[in-house]
Amino acid sequence: MNVLIIGCGWVGTYAAGEMLGEGHRVWGTTTSTEKFVKLTEMGVTPVMVNFDDAVPAVPTAELRDTPFDVVIISVPITYKDSLEGVRSRFTSLLGFLTSLQFRQLFFFGSVGIYPKVSATITEDSLPESDLEPKLLLGESMLRAQHKQVNLLRLGGLFGLERVMAKHFVGKICEIGYQTANFVHVEDIYRVIRAMIAQETQGKTYNVVSPEHPLKKDVIAVSAEKYGYGLPAGYTDTDQTAKVVSPERLIHDLGYQFVYPSPLYF
Numbered sequence: 001m002n003v004l005i006i007g008c009g010w011v012g013t014y015a016a017g018e019m020l021g022e023g024h025r026v027w028g029t030t031t032s033t034e035k036f037v038k039l040t041e042m043g044v045t046p047v048m049v050n051f052d053d054a055v056p057a058v059p060t061a062e063l064r065d066t067p068f069d070v071v072i073i074s075v076p077i078t079y080k081d082s083l084e085g086v087r088s089r090f091t092s093l094l095g096f097l098t099s100l101q102f103r104q105l106f107f108f109g110s111v112g113i114y115p116k117v118s119a120t121i122t123e124d125s126l127p128e129s130d131l132e133p134k135l136l137l138g139e140s141m142l143r144a145q146h147k148q149v150n151l152l153r154l155g156g157l158f159g160l161e162r163v164m165a166k167h168f169v170g171k172i173c174e175i176g177y178q179t180a181n182f183v184h185v186e187d188i189y190r191v192i193r194a195m196i197a198q199e200t201q202g203k204t205y206n207v208v209s210p211e212h213p214l215k216k217d218v219i220a221v222s223a224e225k226y227g228y229g230l231p232a233g234y235t236d237t238d239q240t241a242k243v244v245s246p247e248r249l250i251h252d253l254g255y256q257f258v259y260p261s262p263l264y265f
Contacts, residue, residue: 005029031048104196109135112132150201152192154208159265169230
């Protein structure tokens with residue numbers, strides 16, 4: 001397959017490595033000279049693109065001439081972004097996509113699109129007015145021009161060198177009594193592969209481990225497993241039981257999580 005990963009951050013780079021290992025041709029965009037070199041060393045064909053530049057991003061001639069089987073968009077939307085900043089970034093991204101040829105399109109969103117509430121949340125259980133405006137804007141702009149885009153709302157990202165315990169060593173943890181909505185990077189990639197195999201189009205899925213232990217229990221298990229110290233203590237003032245459900249994904253794809261619980265990360 002010919003695969004283009006737009007935005008080779010942590011998950012995008014992992015996916016690129018897995019795709020290369022399976023014998024596929026992979027292109028990847030980055031805004032960083034350092035990452036450009038790393039992608040080259042991996043065997044990815046790197047492309048420098050910044051969708052926040054004042055000048056609109058334009059694909060290289062090679063990208064325009066390549067028929068891609070899969071395009072994966074991993075362009076982040078963060079809490080620091082303004083609504084207009086997101087609109088500008090995704091306008092540039094959509095212009096970039098216009099001259100590309102592809103059969104299947106994926107976008108990595110976030111379960112942060114859902115409000116902080118104690119409830120079980122499916123992809124359709126809340127009205128758009130309750131969703132985080134910037135994350136919703138990015139999804140909506142893509143879906144408006146590309147009906148076939150698969151929107152993957154990813155849980156908190158862990159696996160490999162990303163270990164929850166190391167962020168709280170010796171600190172007071174204020175989120176320990178919240179439920180965890182996490183996902184291992186290997187499951188993200190396997191979900192993508194399952195969707196490619198089934199030629200899935202136009203779906204929205206929560207990509208989250210189906211079990212939701214308390215975050216303090218995830219911290220304790222990962223501290224013991226990877227040799228980190230424990231937090232100095234926990235506060236129990238925030239006990240939000242937000243549970244993001246992946247049941248639609250499991251049902252549609254017949255998918256079994258490699259890591260069904262963050263306790264196994």
